[in-house]
Amino acid sequence: MTVSRILIRGGRILDPQSGRDERADLLIEDGRVAALGQGLPVEGAQLLDAAGRWVVPGFVDMHSHLREPGQEYKEDIGSGGRAAVAGGFTAVACMANTHPVNDDPAMTDYILDRARHDSPARVYPVAAATKGLKGEVMTEMAALVQAGAVAFSDDGKTIMDSGVMRRVLEYSTLVGVPVITHAEDRTLVGDGVLNEGPVATRLGLPGNPAIAEVVHVARDLALAEFTSAHLHVAHVSTAQAVELIRRARERGVNATAEVAPHHLVLTDEAAQGYDTNAKVAPPLRSVADRDACRAGLADGTLDAIATDHAPHAQHEKELDFTEAPPGMIGFETAAAVTLELVRAGLLSPLEWVRRLSTNPARILARPGGSLAQGALADVTLVDPERVWRYDPAKGFSKSRNSPWAGAELTGRVVATLVGGRLVFDVERGVLV
């Protein structure tokens, strides 16, 4: 049963598109924002009390792994979608490194079809940039965009051949969607599993040096400038990469970038005790790198926060540190973890919302990130003060690999609406 009118009353509206930051009511009608103002009438509408809450455009996650098709034991589009809305994400972009790879319009179709049936969140497929993610032959970009792909990426792998990367970027200008680069020179990474530095030395683990990322970010920015393509740098983790992006943008290069919550908050020290939940690609870095990412997010060099939600089964994470697959789940902790930057004074609440919602929507050229009249009613309610203990077993993802398992967090998404429909409520859980 769909409710056609919903009044969200008394919340603090944070709408980066219009710059509004004020206490007001929001009226939703037939899946769209109908009105925003003081003392709106409640007759005929379902009431959602938002006193003490922030009312923001639904978060959009530019980078996630939903594991379907092929690895449904870790996650599928249904469970991923549920975890997403539980974290306030009304839309997620999913990467192509599934089994089989999403390098074909039929596969993109399949994903969208599954999403329609199973996922309460909108799902935007990112298609592979090269066939089979082999880094050799580019995919049929026009056909894939027509099937619904929003961007291209070999994320999970890297395009090592610079000649191939050049042609991928050049060709992408035909369809005008971003090429998302997982920038890591594999020959510099070697067998590294943790940031190369004093922590890896003490733990006796092979190191993955910061320059592995820097070298490819430099290469890809130069290629983007050369080809005038839209390059989007995924999960930036190093200070030098932030600086390279900043200077490229100053020169007018069409480059955007994202950063993950874990790179904003954790460092390689999190791997003490060999906790494989702290194993991620790119790895958690030094304090200086973390601080540079925070500064980059604050000054706009890094446009978006993207979770890189990467579910893995418990038996996989129980392998030793070199064997365990890298990655952590992130939908349900992103808000709380990144609110720390607001609390630290690095971002205003409005700017925080812009990086979680407006900017990602803009980069992917999807609707969202706005509470303007007529906009899609994808709305998230946040209680920034709420203290809660995160138990991944009680979450909606099939997997539990999070370094915040058992941690006390401050700030929580308390309700999520997609297209005007309440799909998540913190008391009752996911409602679809």
Add this chain to the structure above:
Amino acid sequence: MKPEGAPSDARGASQPGPPNARDVRRATQEGVVAGATRTLLDDSGIRRSLMRIAHEIVERVEDPARLYLVAIPNGGIPLARQLALNLRQIADLVVPVGVLDTTLYRDDLMTTSARPALRRTEMPSAVDDHVVILVDDVVKTGRTIRAAMDALMDFGRPKAVQVVGLVDRGHRELPIKIDYVGKNVPTHSDDEVRLQPPLHGQPEELEVVVVARARGEAGAAGEGSA
């Protein structure tokens, strides 16, 4: 006699100190009633005993040329050395003196989580065909002597094994007999009996003291095993 390291009883007791002051301190720390520290055997008493024992050994051992003294650390060491000197003096015997640590042969090692410190073992020559005399300062349950015999068997096949105990305080738990006793002293099982340098004395002197523990608090009051 030179005192060697910490004095010992069957379990390895603590360092010596002014008896009365320490009893008071212990009483406050451990709630033990300040029991008197009684001297069982003073330095001259020890010397007399060891001389008498030396005579007894010479009397009873058929072939004194095969004698081999083995001291059980730490208390047995000064006693064995003195015995060797005595045997030299009264019968012109040159008796080898070995030191045999029994810690690794104890039957109670795995029952506690603290591992006791090991002590020196030095056996200057083979024990085969010798009459080995184990020398210990205080014998109580007999377990240390049993452990010493096990250890000794790993070194070879003595012709015979005998035991010198300076003080026999009773409470045997194994059928171990002492061949040569300095002094028989009935004690309460909870008492502590040890060989130590005296509070006021020459640096090379030793005495045997007994420190009484609290009685009648928990469990059997006033009844030790005989």
Add this chain to the structure above:
Amino acid sequence: MIGRDLLGIEDLERDDIVRILDTAEHMVEIGERAVKKVPTLRGRTIVNLFFESSTRTRASFEIAGKRLSADVVNFSPSSSSLKKAESILDTARTLDAMDPDAVVVRHAVAGVPKRIADVLAAPVINAGDGAHEHPTQALLDCFTVRREKGRLDGLTVAIVGDILHSRVARSDIYAFSKLGAEVRVAAPPTMIPHGIETLGVKAYTSLREALDGADVVMALRIQTERLTGAYFPSVREYSATFGIDRAKLRFAKDDAIVMHPGPVNRGVELSHDLADHRPSVILDQVRNGVALRMAVLYLFAGRPGAVRRVRTLPDAPLGM
């Protein structure tokens, strides 16, 4: 008071190390008897869980355990079965159900002994994990130096070789430093790990400077198969610049000793002559290794007490 497990020297206090060395001192004498056995660990089970093969270390632990009268069981799970079917923790949990008194673990990846210790009730002794630590090797190295020189305080120790990949280097650095020695490391720049100075050592790329005035020269094994061409151009160049021979030894003190954890690549890390003769004390290291491992087993095996951490798996229902 020493903790439950021996996972690394990094967690040990100086007093703990001294206690282990003092205990080892007494164990040496047992190896000199005709009957090299004491009943101390009779009836106890020690499991050697070696995921990475090793003849020397395993044999040393086996002899040590047997001299203490323990029953020693060798488990060498094939690494392939581990990656696919059973995780390491499954193997550990299976072992735990057999109630061993100590588990000695060696693995090619750092951190595995710690993760096993987290699920096992029995004490875990690290016999080498990846490039992380090899505590019993470092302890026997210190023991050997102490026996040779009488002390470690104030000595200068130079560790030469592939520091980057070496767990022996890291453990040696911790152990020698905690006992008061000054530790230096020397290697080609490609084999000096980032941040090694934070461990309290000075890093040198000049062998001569590193050896200047050294009392102890520790040469580490180079994995020629893996590294030639990638980390250094050739064995010939390595041995010319960093191999230890009598000529280069002259930069060290006159009474300097030479050590090596073994096995030695003759002509690479050490000249043929030094591999077999004084001042190298390599065979003493091996001999001391058994006594040292006896001391470790004596101090760590079979210590009773509560399970160290609540298991995360649900308990089986009673009556099963």
